[in-house]
Amino acid sequence: MKNAATKQDVPAPKHQSFFEDVWDVVRQxxxxxxxxxxxxxxxxxxxxxxxxxxWALNAVHYVQPPVPAHRVVNRLxxxxxxxxxxxxxxxxxxxxxxxxxxKDDIIQDFxxxxxxxxxxxxx
DNA sequence: ATTCTGACCTATC
DNA sequence: TGATAGGCCAGAA
Numbered sequence: 001m002k003n004a005a006t007k008q009d010v011p012a013p014k015h016q017s018f019f020e021d022v023w024d025v026v027r028q029x030x031x032x033x034x035x036x037x038x039x040x041x042x043x044x045x046x047x048x049x050x051x052x053x054x055w056a057l058n059a060v061h062y063v064q065p066p067v068p069a070h071r072v073v074n075r076l077x078x079x080x081x082x083x084x085x086x087x088x089x090x091x092x093x094x095x096x097x098x099x100x101x102x103k104d105d106i107i108q109d110f111x112x113x114x115x116x117x118x119x120x121x122x123x
Numbered sequence: 124a125t126t127c128t129g130a131c132c133t134a135t136c
Numbered sequence: 137t138g139a140t141a142g143g144c145c146a147g148a149a
Contacts, residue, residue, distance in 0.1 A: 018145070037131050041144090049144035050131035056145090057130055074131060081130035 018044065022056035023067045025117050032098040033115035034071045034107060043117040057081065070094040077110025 025040050037050035053072070060067045070091040074080045082105060085091040092102045101108040 038133095041131080047144070050133095051129065051143080052131090052145050054130040055128095055147090059146095060130095069130080072130075079130090084130055 018048070018052065019056040019059060022053050023060065023063055025121075026057070026067045026069065026072055027065070028117070028121065029068060029071045029115050032100065032113065034073055034077070034095070034100070034110065034113050035115045035117060036073060036075050038075055039114075039116045039118065040072070043121065054081070058084070061086075068094075071115075073107060073110075077107035077114075079105045079107075 021044055022040055025043060026035070029035050037053040040053045041048040041050045057067070057069045057072060060069045069081060070079075070085065072081065079091050079095075079102070082088045082091045092105070095102055095107065100113055107113065
């Protein structure tokens with residue numbers, strides 16, 4: 001299995017791309033709230049698949065300002081990207097610090113803290 | 124240039 | 137009911 005942050009991973013794109021859109025949306029997520037890959041993908045466009053969102057977050061380590069990727073989880077509210085954090089436990093700690101309750105890598109009352117860009121931003 | 128993979132989601136068998 | 141395949145974009149080998 002290829003380990004993240006092993007070599008260069010994914011360098012930040014020089015030109016404006018779909019990646020920056022994802023980061024921009026994630027940065028708009030208010031503290032104590034979480035969003036999902038699918039929500040972001042849907043907000044950017046139906047043609048966008050959730051995979052790309054996750055891939056965009058892969059380059060977050062090289063982006064500034066920093067993106068609160070810990071607020072982005074999968075549809076189940078599971079900390080899927082936990083393993084990609086530094087350290088992995090920092091994701092859960094960051095969320096707990098914001099008042100969220102996490103158990104077994106799953107956000108409790110996830111739907112209550114769920115922040116949908118399509119609904120909140122409502123463009 | 125081609126091939127493969129990746130923090131996912133949805134539909135179908 | 138669980139498992140499998142497809143879809144989308146970008147970057148590395």
